[in-house]
Amino acid sequence: MADLWQSAMDHAVAIARKAGETIREALLNDRKVTTKSSSVDLVTQTDQKVEKMIIQSVKERFPAHRFIGEESVAAGEASNLTTAPTWIIDPIDGTTNFVHAFPFVAVSIGFAVNSQVEFGVVYSCLEDKMYTARRGKGAFCNGEPLQVSDQTDVKQSIIATEFGSSRDPEVVENIFSSLRKILCIPVHGVRGAGTAAVNMCLVASGSVEAYYEIGIHVWDVAAGSLIVTEAGGVLMDVEGKNAKPWLPNTRPVGRNRDATGSNPVSQATKQIVKISKTTLIVFFFPRIAKGVDTTETVHEISVTLPRKTENHPEF
Numbered sequence: 001m002a003d004l005w006q007s008a009m010d011h012a013v014a015i016a017r018k019a020g021e022t023i024r025e026a027l028l029n030d031r032k033v034t035t036k037s038s039s040v041d042l043v044t045q046t047d048q049k050v051e052k053m054i055i056q057s058v059k060e061r062f063p064a065h066r067f068i069g070e071e072s073v074a075a076g077e078a079s080n081l082t083t084a085p086t087w088i089i090d091p092i093d094g095t096t097n098f099v100h101a102f103p104f105v106a107v108s109i110g111f112a113v114n115s116q117v118e119f120g121v122v123y124s125c126l127e128d129k130m131y132t133a134r135r136g137k138g139a140f141c142n143g144e145p146l147q148v149s150d151q152t153d154v155k156q157s158i159i160a161t162e163f164g165s166s167r168d169p170e171v172v173e174n175i176f177s178s179l180r181k182i183l184c185i186p187v188h189g190v191r192g193a194g195t196a197a198v199n200m201c202l203v204a205s206g207s208v209e210a211y212y213e214i215g216i217h218v219w220d221v222a223a224g225s226l227i228v229t230e231a232g233g234v235l236m237d238v239e240g241k242n243a244k245p246w247l248p249n250t251r252p253v254g255r256n257r258d259a260t261g262s263n264p265v266s267q268a269t270k271q272i273v274k275i276s277k278t279t280l281i282v283f284f285f286p287r288i289a290k291g292v293d294t295t296e297t298v299h300e301i302s303v304t305l306p307r308k309t310e311n312h313p314e315f
């Protein structure tokens with residue numbers, strides 16, 4: 001049966017590669033920086049130019065398709081995922097890296113239909129690594145198949161995370177308190193590429209055993225989420241349940257209080273990185289843009305070692 005979305009995926013790969021060329025050229029001569037939610041939440045003209053280029057090219061070929069783009073949302077557009085074919089775009093994932101010429105800068109393009117990601121493309125353009133995944137057909141890097149690590153002992157693992165763009169002392173304290181617990185499991189190491197999409201591709205490649213982050217957006221993770229699962233990985237929320245971070249009803253862990261003022265998130269974050277016997281977990285707690293309290297309050301997290309759980313009998 002013909003693959004309905006193959007031509008769309010081929011277009012995504014081609015436009016991601018073209019966007020990578022634009023980013024590499026801009027790296028040499030145009031890194032003018034402005035800021036968004038904080039003095040360290042950076043954006044450049046190249047982010048905006050690349051997103052416009054991607055969206056324009058898709059509209060010409062697929063006029064009925066819809067878009068969720070990081071910079072369009074920053075400019076006030078809604079971030080609503082419907083059942084319509086939707087391109088979920090982060091034109092530059094790793095903007096801070098781009099500004100500093102730190103070598104992990106990715107174009108991330110996820111494509112969802114009926115609120116299910118059908119393909120994901122992450123082009124790490126300074127490494128020239130094209131990560132792709134088509135639902136049910138595996139994950140690849142430059143055409144080579146990807147498989148998550150087979151490590152099952154968290155003490156033999158490398159964990160990836162990021163510090164995000166909040167410098168609120170309470171948030172920073174919670175981030176480091178969590179990091180300390182993870183480091184002292186102990187694990188072999190903690191790393192961060194500076195881009196959620198590349199971190200997720202590193203999980204899919206088996207280079208790191210898990211990645212978690214609190215307070216990221218749907219455009220950071222939509223493409224990488226499929227690349228991880230097609231490489232044998234698992235996406236989980238803080239309750240150990242399978243997560244679909246691109247869905248608008250995904251409970252944003254970033255919430256610091258619910259209506260009753262209780263603190264359900266800290267109850268829920270009873271567990272973090274668990275490396276199962278068969279697959280790996282990418283914990284991330286996406287912040288759903290617009291209309292949701294996205295205060296990045298990172299809660300204390302405790303550590304559980306790999307074991308069967310009622311949520312994941314296959315572990």
Ligand SMILES: O=P([O-])([O-])O[C@@H]1[C@@H](O)[C@H](O)[C@@H](O)[C@H](O)[C@@H]1O
Pocket residue numbers: 070090092093094095096162163164165194195196197213216220
């Ligand atoms: O802004 P951007 O470079 O597209 O995306 C970045 C994410 O990839 C990263 O995981 C997060 O820690 C940063 O705060 C930033 O959100």
Ligand SMILES: [Mg+2]
Pocket residue numbers: 047070090091092093094095
């Ligand atoms: Mg971005």
